Amino acid sequence: MSLLPLDDLPAPLPATVRSPSAASAARLARRVLSLLPLLLIGAWAAADWRAVHDGTLRLASADPWWLLAAVFFTGLGWVAAAVVRQGAVPERLPPGPLLASQFAAGAANHVLPASIGAHAVTLRFLQRRGIPLARATASLALYSLVKPVAKTLVLLVFLLAFPETLRLGRLVPDERVLLLAGGGVAIVTATAAVLLTVVRRLRRPVLDGLRTALTDARILHTRPSRVLALWGGSAAVPLLQASVIASVGESLGLQLSWAQVIFAFLAASTAVGAVPAPGGIGPVDAALVFALVAYGTPMSLASGTVIGYRVLTVWLPLLPGTLVLAALVHRKVL
Known part of the structure; x- marks a missing residue:
């Protein structure tokens, strides 16, 4: 059998020609990911339709100007969230796509518990902007650390600024609640320490991620603009959320000062904010x-x-947030 000369051998086919099924599968997966949020939202709306119906009826008789103020504070909340995300990475992110990603992340955050949906959207956005996975994950860890610390600092400021107006005696938990909360924190900390000690495969990526996070945090805190965006935005987010509640309360005739409403929200979200419910819905509402x-x-x-x-x-x-999420996935921004 004679061998063909090297020059006569057929050239390798391009990847798109070699595997048309792979390209079709990628397009199909992108379409499914674009439609999946809409399906999840539809299922959730069907399960919780009564709350939406009752709330809409109540808002129909409310003061429209205060409701407009509540909508305004809601919009500022998305802007503040985008500012915080920018403050958690050294690279400059495009403002428009960043704001759109946080609007979409808000929709994803109300589907999955413990902010998993919002973090997944933000992580994908950062990777699409060329930020490596380790550093993108480190920025999420820094954001998750700064957010509760900033909220606690705001809470302490309210305690010092309005000690008489807040009437703290009615909201201070008893000893059993404090013991349960402390026990829960101790159990979580001990479990994490045991896992890192016993599971070696888990220890290395966690330690590498911690080193990356510390390096990025040190770089960010040498830049005043990033410090202001990270810490100022983290402090502004809960204040804006509480301002939405205060505006809705004013529209319905709530006879409480804004300081009391804001402190009530800060205390409630801090007390039960760690409960893994989608968007904090449920435990935070009850508190x-x-x-x-x-x-x-x-x-x-x-x-x-x-x-x-x-x-x-x-x-x-x-x-609209789900539609933006689907559009960002379709356009490969996410």
């Missing part, structure tokens, strides 16, 4: 209703305020 009732608000008005807050911050932006 917030309890805090408002503790200030003397009727149960119907407190629950109506919280439901109205959820309608404005979750249900109204949910469909």
Whole structure:
């Protein structure tokens, strides 16, 4: 059998010609990912339709100008979230796509618990901007660390600035609640320490990620603009969320000062914010209703305020946020 000369051998086919099925599979996967958020939102809406219906009816009789103020504070919340994300990475991110990604992340955050959806969207966005996976993950870790610290600092400022107005005695938890909270933190810390000690495969990536996070944090804190964006934005986010609640309360006739409403939200979200519910819905709502009732608000008005807050911050932006998420996936921004 004679061998063909090297020059007569056929040239290798391009990747797109060699594997048309792979390209078709990629297009199909992108379409599925574009439609998946809409399917999840539809299922969730069907399961929780009564809350949306009741909240909408309550808002129909509310003061429209205060509701417009609540919508304004909601929009500022997305801007603040984008500012915080920028402050967590040294690279400059494009403002428009960054804001769009955080609007889409808000929709994803209300589907999956413990902010997994929002973190996944942000992680994908950072990788698409050329940031390596390790550094993108480190920025998420820095964001997750700074956010509760900044909220706690804001809470302490309110305690020092309004000690008499807040009437703290009604909101201070008893010893059993404090013991349960401390025990939960101790169990989580001990479990993480045991896992890192026993599982070697887990220890190395965690330590590498920690080194990367510390390096990036040190670089970021040498740049005043990043420090202001990271810490200032993290402090502004809970204040803007609380301002939405206060505006909704004003529209419904809530007889509490803004300081009391903001402190009630800060206390409620800090106390049960670690419970892994989608977007904090459920535990935070119950704690917030309890805090408002503790200030003397009727149960119907407190629950109506919280439901109205959820309608404005979750249900109204949910469909457009999901459409933006699908569009970003389709355009390969995510």
